[in-house]
Structures are given as C-alpha cells and as structure tokens.
Amino acid sequence: MDKDRLVKSSKMYVLDTNVLLHDPLAFLCFQEHDVVIPMTVLEELDHIKDRKRDVSRDARVAIRALDEVLRDATPEQMLKGVLLPDDKRSSELPRGKLIIVNDHLFADSISGLPGNENDHRIINCAVYLQKQYSDAKVVLVTKDINMRLKAKGAGLHYVEDYRTDQLIDDVALLTSGYKKVPGDFWQQVGECETEQQGRDALHHVSRELVPDVFANEYLLDETGHFAARVVQYDDTHITLKDLGVERLMSRNAWGVKPKNIYQGMAMDALLDPDIELVLLTGPAGCGKTILALACALEMIIEKGVYDKLIVTRNTPEIAESIGFLPGTEEEKMAPWLAAITDSLEVLHKGDENPISSRNYIMEKANIQFKSVNFMRGRSIQNAVVLLDESQNLTASQLKTIITRCGAGTKLICSGNLAQIDSSYLTPLTSGLTYIVERFKHFEGSATINLNGVVRSRLASFAEENL
Incomplete structure (x- = not known):
C-alpha cells in the first residue's frame, strides 16, 4: 500500500x-x-x-x-x-x-x-x-x-458503528406525523386566503407560522378545536385542509370510531384514497391493527374503492421461511396473522355468530394472507396492503414491498419500535424508522404516531412497571 x-x-x-x-x-x-x-x-x-x-x-x-x-x-x-x-x-x-x-x-x-x-x-x-x-x-x-x-x-x-443509513440519532426524534401549535392557532394567523373545494375548506397561510412542516402533517393547537392537515407547501406559504377536532372525532369506519384525536387523525389518513402510504407507529394495544383493518373493510366493501385486502408480515428468521408444514401459503401464514383474525372477531362481536361473520367478511373483502417471500416479482393493483409488524423488516425488504404496489394500491405499514424481534435490527436501523423519515416529504404518505392513545389500565401498568 x-x-x-x-x-x-x-x-x-x-x-x-x-x-x-x-x-x-x-x-x-x-x-x-x-x-x-x-x-x-x-x-x-x-x-x-x-x-x-x-x-x-x-x-x-x-x-x-x-x-x-x-x-x-x-x-x-x-x-x-x-x-x-x-x-x-x-x-x-x-x-x-x-x-x-x-x-x-x-x-x-x-x-x-x-x-x-x-x-x-x-x-x-x-x-x-x-x-x-x-x-x-x-x-x-x-x-x-x-x-x-x-x-x-x-x-x-x-x-x-455504520450509521450512514440512519436518518436520526435518537428514536425519540422520529417524526410523529403531527405538531401541536402553542396557544390558539387562528390568533397567530395574520393574512389568510381561503378557498372551497367541494366540502373541503383550504386555507393558505404564511410558512413562518410552522416553518418545518412536511406533506400530510397534521396540526393541532391548545384550544382543542383546531385541526388541519398540510396539503401543499412552498417557501412562503402552507395550504391547510381544515378538518376540525369534532369532524375528526366523528369519523366512522366499519362501526369503529376514534377514541381520541390521535386515532381520529389516523382514520382520516387511512380513509383518504389520495394518501397511498400510511405509517402507523405506537405501542402494543394502541389500535394500529384494528383501525387499519376497519378502514380497509370500509373502503373495500362499503365504498368499493379497492378490490381486495392483502395482509402480510415478517415471519421468523427475518422473513426467510414460513415453515415446511403441509398447507397452502395462506394456511401457513394464518398463525402469524392471528392479530388480523382476532381483530375481525372484535369488529363482529355483536353479531349472532361472530365466527361465521368473520369468514363471510374475509370472503366478501377478498382478504388474502401472503408471505413477504413471494412479494418480489409481482405487481399489486387496486388493493389495500396491510403490512403488520413492519418494525422487524429492513429498509431493503420494505422497498421490495413498496415497489410492488401498482396503480390504485394503498399500503398501510404498522409497527411498534419497542418490540423488535430481529437480532439484526435496532429501533434506529429498522426499516420502519427509515421509511418514516424518508417518506415524510412524499405528498402521498402520512405518518401517525399513536403514543398518545390511552390503552387498557393493565397494558399501561405493564409498560411502566415491568
């Protein structure tokens, strides 16, 4: 040398x-x-x-x-x-x-x-x-x-350590998908131009009010009434879609209503066909899966926006094997996707026969359980893709799935960065962390952190004391 x-x-x-x-x-x-x-x-x-x-x-x-x-x-x-x-x-x-x-x-x-x-x-x-x-x-x-x-x-x-691909230094800095503006937002607005687009009111305000916004970020203030979503922005102005807290809290999908404003923002993003990628983060039990599933069923069965629901998640050994037991791909994936069938039963617990209702809805909504292994080499058209437990996938594996989504497809990624099962990943190197930061400026994506959701007393006590 x-x-x-x-x-x-x-x-x-x-x-x-x-x-x-x-x-x-x-x-x-x-x-x-x-x-x-x-x-x-x-x-x-x-x-x-x-x-x-x-x-x-x-x-x-x-x-x-x-x-x-x-x-x-x-x-x-x-x-x-x-x-x-x-x-x-x-x-x-x-x-x-x-x-x-x-x-x-x-x-x-x-x-x-x-x-x-x-x-x-x-x-x-x-x-x-x-x-x-x-x-x-x-x-x-x-x-x-x-x-x-x-x-x-x-x-x-x-x-x-190799940190070139780490977009943040601390997982606490991860984008939450919303900002809380101190005080009364409208008291801080000087000039505001408003236009009506159908049922939606769009406000054009100065960028100086919130200088570091990104696409589809939600804004809240301390009054408990103001809520808006960033539709567009440039160097001088921000275009806000006026939502309002009451309007968000009145959202309803497949009989599910938000328990608080965080779930309301999540449902707003999930029910908007113009948002192609929704990233849901938060602790176990905060409602990520059931919200995603309820909104998917609403859009497929009630509104007819999409044709089917494809559910997938990583399997053991870093999504490399789904086992060698007899059965079809869906039968092998069923144990790993029990959270979906459990959520379907919860959504239909009031029915006379919840199990029959679950099976009927799975057929009606064309719900398919797929392995991440077989995502490469195919194109998914006009479907909702629900990727559960995505914190255990690398950025490369997530790229494989995202690039499979063809025209008219909505991808929902949910995960809890505190529960990484892979020995090769940390909260900072998880693919979920990577795409949350990488896609925050993409106009067709929205991120919602559900940390603010009140969970069961048992779950909250365990989180704090165990």
Whole structure:
C-alpha cells in the first residue's frame, strides 16, 4: 500500500462483513477517505452468497459492486488502492481509494483471542494498520457490538458503528406525523386566503407560522378545536385542509370510531384514497391493527374503492421461511396473522355468530394472507396492503414491498419500535424508522404516531412497571 497516500488521506476505514451485508454499497459512502476490505471479509461474503437466505442476496450485490470498481485493476493496483467512483460529486474534491488487504499475511499482534475466528483476523488487520500507519486515523467499522468491544480491548483507538443509513440519532426524534401549535392557532394567523373545494375548506397561510412542516402533517393547537392537515407547501406559504377536532372525532369506519384525536387523525389518513402510504407507529394495544383493518373493510366493501385486502408480515428468521408444514401459503401464514383474525372477531362481536361473520367478511373483502417471500416479482393493483409488524423488516425488504404496489394500491405499514424481534435490527436501523423519515416529504404518505392513545389500565401498568 502507498503509505504517503494513506497519510495524506488522514482516515482509513476498515469494513467488517456485516457492514456490507447491511448496506452492500457501504464502501462508497466514505467520501474522500480510503476504504480497506480485508481478505477475510471477501471470504465470508463468498461463504454467505450461496446460502438460501435473504442475506445471501446482499452478499452477492456487495461482491458485484466491489467487482465493478476493481474489475480492470491489476493485483498490484488492488493492494495499492483503486480510486472510488466520484458518485457525481465535484471533480475538484479528492476521492478515496478502495484497498484489498491480504490480512492472512499479517503477524498476530493480539493475544488472548482465538486465532481462527474471522472477527479476530479483522481486528488484527485494523490493529496492524494502526501500528504501520501511525499518522493516519484507522477506524474499524462494524455493526457487531461485541466486536466493537473486543476491538477496543485489543488496543484499537477508533471503532464505529455504520450509521450512514440512519436518518436520526435518537428514536425519540422520529417524526410523529403531527405538531401541536402553542396557544390558539387562528390568533397567530395574520393574512389568510381561503378557498372551497367541494366540502373541503383550504386555507393558505404564511410558512413562518410552522416553518418545518412536511406533506400530510397534521396540526393541532391548545384550544382543542383546531385541526388541519398540510396539503401543499412552498417557501412562503402552507395550504391547510381544515378538518376540525369534532369532524375528526366523528369519523366512522366499519362501526369503529376514534377514541381520541390521535386515532381520529389516523382514520382520516387511512380513509383518504389520495394518501397511498400510511405509517402507523405506537405501542402494543394502541389500535394500529384494528383501525387499519376497519378502514380497509370500509373502503373495500362499503365504498368499493379497492378490490381486495392483502395482509402480510415478517415471519421468523427475518422473513426467510414460513415453515415446511403441509398447507397452502395462506394456511401457513394464518398463525402469524392471528392479530388480523382476532381483530375481525372484535369488529363482529355483536353479531349472532361472530365466527361465521368473520369468514363471510374475509370472503366478501377478498382478504388474502401472503408471505413477504413471494412479494418480489409481482405487481399489486387496486388493493389495500396491510403490512403488520413492519418494525422487524429492513429498509431493503420494505422497498421490495413498496415497489410492488401498482396503480390504485394503498399500503398501510404498522409497527411498534419497542418490540423488535430481529437480532439484526435496532429501533434506529429498522426499516420502519427509515421509511418514516424518508417518506415524510412524499405528498402521498402520512405518518401517525399513536403514543398518545390511552390503552387498557393493565397494558399501561405493564409498560411502566415491568
């Protein structure tokens, strides 16, 4: 490797395998700094790429992306470093290099760790480079918390998590989908132009009142009467759709009425065909599933806006298997989607025979239980897609589902970031967190956080004391 080049670059990032599995193009995200890929990482990618698991696809994408950069390089150039693509940045800015390091040739400089462990080899590679290039900042980047602890214990000065794809630093900063304006909103409005569009009143107010709004964000004030939704906005003005708290609270879908303003805002977004993506977040028991299901049935059966309801969710092992028991896809998915059948029974508990009513409605609304595995390669037209427990999916898996939604399809994603079952995800890296932040400026999406919903006394007590 070119020692002078590394010293000039001041930073050298050594990537662990799990970083490339998390984001196959991660090596392109370090701007003008050098990126080091140990040979052990390439070996691990090679072992993973042929497995029949979802992560194998990411391994293959990473390998192809690395080959695209290194395809025409000689062995000497690969070891010295190949310039990374400029990624459409200014040609005046310096570019880092992608360097493949044969870490098997490095002497073992760490005692106390098992010699054949791949993690040990990668840590040893970073420690070796730190000693050889003392004027450069050598950083090991890994998603493995335990590996970060071991690396620091082995004497590595700089160890970091991969955070390029994290749009927020704290889940508490996650967009709630609504803002509470202090005081009386209309007392703060100076000039206001109002127009009538059918039954809706649209108000054009100054952007200075709420400078950081986004598409379909709801506004409330402290009077308990004002409620509006942002329809459009530019640098100077915001167009608000006047809703009013009483109007939101009078919403009704399949016999379900909102218990408070948060559920009212959720039902407003769910019942609006112009909003193609609705994201519902909040704790267990706050009504995410039953609201989504009631609104879907209202739009399919009563209003005839959509043709069917497709319900899906992640299954164990990161949505990679739905089991090998006999039965159809829907029969295998039924246990994982019991929340839907339970909610249907609640919606029809007043009927003479709730079970018969549930089965009739499932046929009438053409409710289909599908696996995430089989979403790729199809297009879903004129349907409501309910994606339950979406906090356990990655951004890549959510992209697969979102891109399947064809014309006239409404996607509802619900999830609780406090109940992530996947060992590979955290509230900050969850696909639900990612799309909530990424889609907040999309005019066809709305986010509602139902944290304000009063749950049962038992659930609330357990949340606070267990």
